[in-house]
Amino acid sequence: MRKKLIPAILLVSSVPAILFSAGCKKEPPGNSATATFGAYDTEPDWNDTSKLIKLGYAESQGKHIFYTYCVWCHADATPAGPSNRSNLTPMPPLLNDGDKLNGESDEYLQNMITLGGGALGKSEMMPPYGKTLTPEEIKSVIAFARAIAQPPYQKPGRPGSAYAPK
Amino acid sequence: MPAEDMGKLSDKLRLTFAVSTVVCVLVLAISPVKDFRAEWKHYKRAYVKFAQGRSDTKRLLGDYTMEIDQIWLPTMNVTDRCMTCHQGIAQPSLADSSVPQPFRAHPSIPHNIREWGCTICHRGQGPATEVAEAHKTTLAWEQPLLPARFLQASCGSCHQADIKEAPQLARGRELLSYLNCQGCHRLNTVDRSRLGPDLSSVGYKVSREWIYKWLKEPRTVLDKDGNTTVNGYENGDESRMPKFRLKEEEIRALSGFLSVQKAKPIEVYKINPAVVSAWSKNPELLSQGELRFRQMMCTTCHPLAVTRAGETKLIGGNIGPELTKIGSKVNKAWLIAWLRDPKSYLPNTSMPQYRWSDEDLYKVSEYVTSKLSDSDLFSNVPQLGAPTEEEIQTGKRLFTDKGCSSCHVLNGAPTQKDFGPDLTALGRKNASELEFSKSKIERNLVSYIQAKLQDPVSVNPAARMPQYSWNQEDLDAVTTALLSQTGPPPTSALQHLVIPKKETAFQVVGAFAQVFERYKCYACHRFNGYGGTLAPDLSYEGSRAQKKWIAEFLKNPQTIRPALILRMPQFNMSDKDAQVAAEYLSLVLQKPDVDPESVDVRQFTPAMAAKGKQLYEVKYECQSCHTIGATGGYVGPNLNNAGNWLTPAWIEAWLRNPQALLPDTLEPRRNFTEEEIRALTAYLLTLRTGIKTQSVKSAGNLHSLAQGAGR
Numbered sequence: 001m002r003k004k005l006i007p008a009i010l011l012v013s014s015v016p017a018i019l020f021s022a023g024c025k026k027e028p029p030g031n032s033a034t035a036t037f038g039a040y041d042t043e044p045d046w047n048d049t050s051k052l053i054k055l056g057y058a059e060s061q062g063k064h065i066f067y068t069y070c071v072w073c074h075a076d077a078t079p080a081g082p083s084n085r086s087n088l089t090p091m092p093p094l095l096n097d098g099d100k101l102n103g104e105s106d107e108y109l110q111n112m113i114t115l116g117g118g119a120l121g122k123s124e125m126m127p128p129y130g131k132t133l134t135p136e137e138i139k140s141v142i143a144f145a146r147a148i149a150q151p152p153y154q155k156p157g158r159p160g161s162a163y164a165p166k
Numbered sequence: 167m168p169a170e171d172m173g174k175l176s177d178k179l180r181l182t183f184a185v186s187t188v189v190c191v192l193v194l195a196i197s198p199v200k201d202f203r204a205e206w207k208h209y210k211r212a213y214v215k216f217a218q219g220r221s222d223t224k225r226l227l228g229d230y231t232m233e234i235d236q237i238w239l240p241t242m243n244v245t246d247r248c249m250t251c252h253q254g255i256a257q258p259s260l261a262d263s264s265v266p267q268p269f270r271a272h273p274s275i276p277h278n279i280r281e282w283g284c285t286i287c288h289r290g291q292g293p294a295t296e297v298a299e300a301h302k303t304t305l306a307w308e309q310p311l312l313p314a315r316f317l318q319a320s321c322g323s324c325h326q327a328d329i330k331e332a333p334q335l336a337r338g339r340e341l342l343s344y345l346n347c348q349g350c351h352r353l354n355t356v357d358r359s360r361l362g363p364d365l366s367s368v369g370y371k372v373s374r375e376w377i378y379k380w381l382k383e384p385r386t387v388l389d390k391d392g393n394t395t396v397n398g399y400e401n402g403d404e405s406r407m408p409k410f411r412l413k414e415e416e417i418r419a420l421s422g423f424l425s426v427q428k429a430k431p432i433e434v435y436k437i438n439p440a441v442v443s444a445w446s447k448n449p450e451l452l453s454q455g456e457l458r459f460r461q462m463m464c465t466t467c468h469p470l471a472v473t474r475a476g477e478t479k480l481i482g483g484n485i486g487p488e489l490t491k492i493g494s495k496v497n498k499a500w501l502i503a504w505l506r507d508p509k510s511y512l513p514n515t516s517m518p519q520y521r522w523s524d525e526d527l528y529k530v531s532e533y534v535t536s537k538l539s540d541s542d543l544f545s546n547v548p549q550l551g552a553p554t555e556e557e558i559q560t561g562k563r564l565f566t567d568k569g570c571s572s573c574h575v576l577n578g579a580p581t582q583k584d585f586g587p588d589l590t591a592l593g594r595k596n597a598s599e600l601e602f603s604k605s606k607i608e609r610n611l612v613s614y615i616q617a618k619l620q621d622p623v624s625v626n627p628a629a630r631m632p633q634y635s636w637n638q639e640d641l642d643a644v645t646t647a648l649l650s651q652t653g654p655p656p657t658s659a660l661q662h663l664v665i666p667k668k669e670t671a672f673q674v675v676g677a678f679a680q681v682f683e684r685y686k687c688y689a690c691h692r693f694n695g696y697g698g699t700l701a702p703d704l705s706y707e708g709s710r711a712q713k714k715w716i717a718e719f720l721k722n723p724q725t726i727r728p729a730l731i732l733r734m735p736q737f738n739m740s741d742k743d744a745q746v747a748a749e750y751l752s753l754v755l756q757k758p759d760v761d762p763e764s765v766d767v768r769q770f771t772p773a774m775a776a777k778g779k780q781l782y783e784v785k786y787e788c789q790s791c792h793t794i795g796a797t798g799g800y801v802g803p804n805l806n807n808a809g810n811w812l813t814p815a816w817i818e819a820w821l822r823n824p825q826a827l828l829p830d831t832l833e834p835r836r837n838f839t840e841e842e843i844r845a846l847t848a849y850l851l852t853l854r855t856g857i858k859t860q861s862v863k864s865a866g867n868l869h870s871l872a873q874g875a876g877r
Contacts (some may be wrong), residue, residue: 124787
């Protein structure tokens with residue numbers, strides 16, 4: 001708990017905002033980071049929150065990282081309420097945007113997150129995380145993105161493998 | 167017998183021999199057949215077949231033998247044969263979820279499986295070679311596999327301090343601490359929490375009727391269906407007092423006993439009559455009271471119930487009790503005495519002592535007693551009158567018998583210890599050691615713990631444990647934390663693996679000690695590992711912020727982080743207190759390698775600042791997260807006043823490596839050159855605004871303030 005100081009502050013801080021701003025559309029988040037973070041091994045489908053997506057180990061670790069570092073720019077609702085996404089040009093893709101991300105390889109995404117947008121000829125507004133997160137952590141965020149992608153992500157099949165997706 | 171018949175066998179005997187030989191051969195043959203058909207060999211053969219169907223057959227079968235595979239770590243008590251069947255466990259190409267079990271690779275985790283084995287985390291019977299024996303409870307083995315849902319419990323057996331990979335465990339421990347389970351049980355690795363309030367003078371605070379109502383149902387907020395459990399206790403805002411299964415006469419006796427607890431009379435304070443007569447007829451009195459209540463940020467610590475779109479929720483912090491109906495609860499004279507000096511009623515309270523003017527005190531107390539109240543609160547409570555001597559004596563006995571004294575101090579008597587069973591080794595208990603009585607649940611530890619938490623009487627009709635209401639997530643989190651209580655490690659080698667929790671103590675000395683205690687800074691802020699987590703960690707505040715800025719901020723707090731809404735109360739702090747605090751923070755609370763004096767501001771030239779501006783806006787586009795003027799994102803703090811706020815040494819150190827200063831910060835670490843760092847620092851130091859006084863004249867204004875901050 002102690003280690004999650006920043007998200008915890010961000011979360012709790014939104015409470016008075018809701019008290020004061022009657023027209024606010026976001027639901028008030030809980031008081032503790034974990035209360036809003038929700039279940040550890042599932043994530044609601046962003047397009048249809050009544051559906052729950054089951055997460056494996058790496059995906060649930062990735063969920064944790066996403067909600068700490070990335071949610072501010074790559075989602076429309078954040079634990080603190082409003083999102084920074086609409087402030088940015090270009091507007092970052094939603095993390096579950098399958099149309100945009102399914103076509104990109106894991107390797108490309110790994111580079112993008114490690115080196116930042118600038119290094120790959122994209123916008124500097126996507127910061128580099130290579131010195132903040134470990135390669136494993138970045139892999140886990142990608143695994144999480146793949147798990148929640150809509151339309152769902154299909155792993156590219158290995159040529160000649162009996163286990164290629166049908 | 168004739169001699170020629172010697173050595174000859176009768177036909178009957180021959181037949182007997184023939185039959186027994188065949189039987190003997192058959193019996194001997196069963197063993198190899200049984201061996202051939204052993205369950206694990208079936209999986210071995212299936213794996214070969216599976217591997218042959220893939221393109222990387224050679225690698226998959228590289229170290230294949232038709233033998234039992236085993237990880238043997240004698241010092242750690244591990245003999246795991248799991249990979250006999252789970253053969254692909256370390257094959258990266260088998261990580262995909264399309265790979266059938268038991269061949270799928272293990273997800274990559276921070277520990278190397280070869281060095282740790284499987285059962286240390288998953289439990290189950292390591293040396294077993296049959297599926298059922300390895301995974302389930304058998305006659306000879308009662309430690310089945312830990313369901314994946316609770317796996318983080320195993321992290322907790324060694325990691326006594328919380329780790330970020332195990333948030334469910336951390337949440338569970340947090341709940342065990344928050345609900346003061348240690349009041350009755352012994353638990354490892356769980357912080358000792360605040361106790362319930364001292365009840366020595368509770369008779370001055372509330373009526374017997376209120377105590378009666380509270381013991382019946384320790385919640386007063388109802389949802390639209392009239393149910394008392396608002397929002398589960400998802401937000402941790404709910405009362406920490408659980409529900410005890412008390413009989414009517416027990417409630418009468420306890421409420422009688424408590425209502426006569428009047429150890430220390432309250433100091434009645436008379437508000438200046440001029441203030442009262444000026445305001446009592448003013449139609450604005452209550453709305454002004456509410457405004458001051460909001461401005462003093464009472465809801466930073468205390469939640470209030472808010473009903474919106476038919477749904478009732480508690481909104482606000484969880485440091486203090488919920489206040490929705492407090493006006494019907496407490497006596498007004500007590501309230502005023504409490505607000506003026508909380509410590510004189512509860513010496514260990516975390517409520518800060520505000521500096522009150524009579525006007526504020528009058529407005530706020532009138533608002534609280536008339537608006538935060540419910541005239542129907544006592545509609546179901548009988549008129550109890552004064553308690554009889556017998557009721558008082560019974561109540562006194564019940565107070566100990568029911569375990570009340572495990573959480574509440576009374577008349578200086580220390581709280582009762584070990585009222586409930588020791589739970590430090592609960593996670594290792596065999597099902598046969600547990601009491602299930604007539605319950606129909608599965609006979610295993612996990613279902614026992616969950617049943618006990620949800621309804622203690624279901625597994626033990628005589629249970630003294632009170633009733634809690636959990637939502638599923640919290641129930642699972644607490645179960646995980648309880649399963650992690652596995653007692654001392656079984657071998658001394660394992661003992662070395664335990665990573666103990668650091669004990670922290672933070673002692674404040676000198677003039678600041680009084681300020682620190684009076685305003686209870688530690689209720690929300692953390693200092694060198696000690697204190698709350700609601701507000702920023704102030705351990706290095708002296709390296710980070712300029713002294714003058716700290717003093718002004720304390721007198722007039724404003725939000726710095728746009729994604730955050732201001733929660734710091736305005737205490738009406740005196741100049742002297744603010745000065746003492748600023749002195750202390752900037753002298754003592756420093757990061758050793760970030761000396762605020764170490765960077766000479768005279769080196770920064772306008773040309774450097776101009777270069778820094780360029781870097782900020784174009785090369786690194788810092789505006790994606792930070793606001794300057796009216797533009798920018800709000801993930802990071804607003805930098806409008808960075809030049810007055812931050813010390814140059816802190817800015818430089820931060821730009822070099824933010825995580826070195828604040829390990830959990832979101833700010834990504836960049837690759838700035840030293841020259842860029844100096845240019846950016848020069849630029850940030852040029853950003854200054856005067857400290858604006860927070861103008862909050864009307865609710866509308868306040869509203870726009872909150873809106874602006876959260877935009």
